[in-house]
Amino acid sequence: MYLKEYKNEFEEALNTNQRELRELMKAMEVKYNERLATLKMHQEMYVRNAAEIKKVREVVEQMKSTADVAGKENEKLCGEIKTLGKEIKDSATQQQTSFANMVKTNMNKNAGRDVPEFKKRAPIVVKPRTKQTSEKTKQDLNNKINPNELKITDIKTGQNGVMIIESVNVDERDKIKEIMDTNISDGYEIKIPRDYKPKLFITGMSLGKCNDELIECLKKQNQCLEKGEVKIIRQYNVKNKNNSYYNAIIEVDEESFNNTLKCDKLNIGWERCKVYDGVDVTTCFKCKGYNHKAAECKNDEVCAKCLGNHKSTGCVNPPINKCINCIKSNEKLKLGLDINHQCKSRQCPVYLKHLNAKKQRLGY
Ligand SMILES: [Zn+2]
Ligand SMILES: [Zn+2]
Ligand SMILES: [Zn+2]
Known part of the structure; x- marks a missing residue:
């Protein structure tokens, strides 16, 4: 009975224990679940944060690459601007060159050759003692001289009945002169006009030389002038902001002239200097016009710098870079020439017109 009593009590205790255990386990489960929930929450948070971080990283990467692209774009743009600048510069130089070429081609076209060439001439000038028409001169020649046996190459008429007769060579010319006399x-x-000797313009010599020294250099160092006649007309020093050099104008025989211009450059000392046709148009110091000298000028004084009515030296006005000869030609002949160049420019169309006319007269 005692045991029975204990057994019941024990069973009861066991049940209670079991119940308590169950409750405890339930409580534990609840706690665990709570913990798990928290953990889950934390995990979710972690995942969320990781995703956020990933996003941020992506954005950063994107920004970095955008910056790179922007940098590259910028670089590309700079490059393009540079190229464009170069192209503009190139096209400007090209335009300049093409203008120079145009003038050159134009001159060459007028001369009829690639390189100016000088023909040997043998002219006679027939000048009436009193002014008359060229018809009268021709009539007189017809009546008194038979040209059939004479080797005449060209006949030109001048003013007041003057005629210029060109023959094949000097011997033939002398024969014609005798008959005319x-x-x-x-x-x-x-009259037999004074021989015009062709001239060469040499530019860019660093060192100044006396005339004899220069002649020696020219003849000994250059095959094209070795056996030629060389005479120095003048030498002068050119000084500008950056450098100083010497130019020379020399007179040579026709053959040396033609051969030298084909060479393009001459050896002078340890330098190769550019050489050009030295033919030039007389420019008036007073009015800046062509084909006359200041001593015989009837025009007003013109300042080369500002085109004012005063001497160029000492002019305090700002330079206007306009050409008085082209302005006058436009006023007089309505030619519509470009006037935006200096009075003394070698590219001035009026200068080129006079130059070509002179070349024709000289027998190019
Ligand atoms: Zn003048
Ligand atoms: Zn002036
Ligand atoms: Zn001009």
Whole structure:
């Protein structure tokens, strides 16, 4: 009975224990679940944060690459601007060159050759003793001299009945002169004009030389001038902001002239200097016009710098870079020439017109 009593009590205790255990386990489960929930929450938070971080990282990467692209774009743009600048500069130089070429081609076209070439001439000038028409001169020649046996290459008429007769060579010319002297000298003056020797313009010599020294250099160092006649007309020093050099104008025989211009450059000392046709148009110091000298000028004084009515030296006005000869030509002949160049420019269309006319007269 005692045991029975204990057994019941024990069973009861066991049940209570079991119940308590169950409750405890339930409580534990609840706690665990709570913990798990918290953990889950934390895990979710972690995942969320990781995703956020990933996003931020992506954004950063994107920003970095955008910056790179922007940098590259910027670089590309700079490059493009640079290229464009270069292209503009190139096209400007090209335009300049093409203008220079245009003038050159134009000159060459007028000369009829690639390189100016000088022909040997043998002219005679027939000048009436009193002013008359060229018809009268021709009539007199027809009546008194038979040209059939004479080797004449060209006939030009000048002013006041003057005629210029060109023959094949000096011997033939002398023969014609003799015939003219005997037949028409009472009414006419028969003259042989002073020989025009072609001139060369040499530029860019660093060192100044005396004339004899320069002639020696030219003849000994250059095959094209070795056997030629060389005479120095003048030498002068050119000084500008950056450098100082010497130019020379020399007179040579026709053959040396033609050969030298084909060479393009001459050896002078230890330098190769550019050489050009030295033919030039007389420019008036007073009015800046062509083909006359200041001493015989009837025009007003013109300042080369500001085109004012005063001497160029000492002019305090700002330079206007306009050409008086082109302005005058436009006023007089309505040619519509570009006037935006200096009075003394070698590219001035009026200068080029006079230059070509002179070349024709000289027998290019
Ligand atoms: Zn003048
Ligand atoms: Zn002035
Ligand atoms: Zn001009």
